[in-house]
Amino acid sequence: MNPRSARLAVLTSGGDAQAMNAAIRAVVRTALHLGVEVFGVHEGYDGLAGATERIEQLGWDDVSRVLDRGGTMLGTARSTAFRERAGRRLAAIRLVRKGIDRIVVIGGDGSLTGALLLHDEWSQLLAEAVAAGELSAAEAERHGGVVIVGVPGSIDNDLPGTDVAVGTDSALRQIVDAIDALEATATSHQRTFVVEVMGRNCGYLAAAGAIAGGADYVLLPETPVGPDWQHEMCTLLGAGRAAGRRNSVVVVAEGARNAAGAPITAGEVRAAIERLLGDETRVTVPGHVQRGECRARPTAWSPRSWVLPPHVPRSMPI
Known part of the structure; x- marks a missing residue:
């Protein structure tokens, strides 16, 4: 045709x-x-x-x-x-x-x-x-x-045949921004934060967010943890505190499971940390903020800026 x-x-x-x-x-x-x-x-x-x-x-x-x-x-x-x-x-x-x-x-x-x-x-x-x-x-x-x-087009990045789906990178940026923001208050109060992120049954956002945000531990659906996972996690977190860290961040994928297939919730992680380490622990769920807009700082080359490059006509639709 x-x-x-x-x-x-x-x-x-x-x-x-x-x-x-x-x-x-x-x-x-x-x-x-x-x-x-x-x-x-x-x-x-x-x-x-x-x-x-x-x-x-x-x-x-x-x-x-x-x-x-x-x-x-x-x-x-x-x-x-x-x-x-x-x-x-x-x-x-x-x-x-x-x-x-x-x-x-x-x-x-x-x-x-x-x-x-x-x-x-x-x-x-x-x-x-x-x-x-x-x-x-x-x-x-x-x-x-x-x-x-x-x-x-999925923030979860759970589609085969594509490296990164439309929306995945922007959602990841929101997660990293949230972890960065939490780290400041966590350091001030020597707290542990548990961050639950979206992703359904795919752990890409949690894994990439934990790496990019410098988290201390991450729980993913692709790698179910064994029955002693609470002690293993808290041993690692305790070692970081003993080395001088004033905060800890644990990222939990919403689809995280244990080896028996039971879901692992952010609340369960928080309870384990408080019980085994005695750390003051908070849970943060960015939720649908991860689907929201990511606004870059305005620059001379940004459509949000009052300044347009000299070669771009002022009447050109963007």
């Missing part, structure tokens, strides 16, 4: 992640540069399979000034309707009626699994729609195949 006669839809689904807007902008402007019409699907798969269709054409200016905005300008939702075959058939019908048979899905494991399912079922869904009188045979034939591109 001639690219200049193609139509493309882009959507974000599942949990939001920083830089999703940058990914949307890249898709929209690249497609427009190639002469492809672009449509944004609002509220994830719900905009395709939900009670209300949420498909809107996007232009160049619609994605201006979104590079440094967290979240997703298209919105996101975990669609229950799309999980059913009837919902996916409705999604296919709505796309075909708009003349769309190319889709970019920005999301995590569940979102990309849904995209694969829609791709595999596409021809059958159209055949069912034609049989039910919901589409004409000509419409189904004109859009008999669908091309779907998945862009891994």
Whole structure:
């Protein structure tokens, strides 16, 4: 098909992640540069399979000034309707009626699994729609195949086939900033802080955050600890204090487990430290702050600064 006669839809689904807007902008402007019409699907798969269709054409200016905005300008939702075959058939019908048979899905494991399912079922869904009188045979034939591109967007970084997903680095920066901030008050009071970080069943954020933040101990789902883990942890923390450290930081991944498969909570870690070491211990959960915006300090080269480089026209949309 001639690219200049193609139509493309882009959507974000599942949990939001920083830089999703940058990914949307890249898709929209690249497609427009190639002469492809672009449509944004609002509220994830719900905009395709939900009670209300949420498909809107996007232009160049619609994605201006979104590079440094967290979240997703298209919105996101975990669609229950799309999980059913009837919902996916409705999604296919709505796309075909708009003349769309190319889709970019920005999301995590569940979102990309849904995209694969829609791709595999596409021809059958159209055949069912034609049989039910919901589409004409000509419409189904004109859009008999669908091309779907998945862009891994997940702070958890739990998707195979990609080194770093959209949003992972920004979430990691929030974690490191939190550890840095806690270290000051921990040092002042000679305290131990237990930091629980997101990541679902993937320990990437916890491991990378512990290394980059200089934590003393980390508990990960990929390396379940043995029955004596509390004593092993406290022995290491105690050695650090004996060497002159005034604080300790332990990072706990939300999916951390012991060798028996039981979850290890931040509260359990805190109780072990207080019982075995007698340290005053606090628990901090950055939570959804990890999904928030990361704002760099303004510089002369930043779009947030009043000063623009001399070669950039003042009217250029960013």
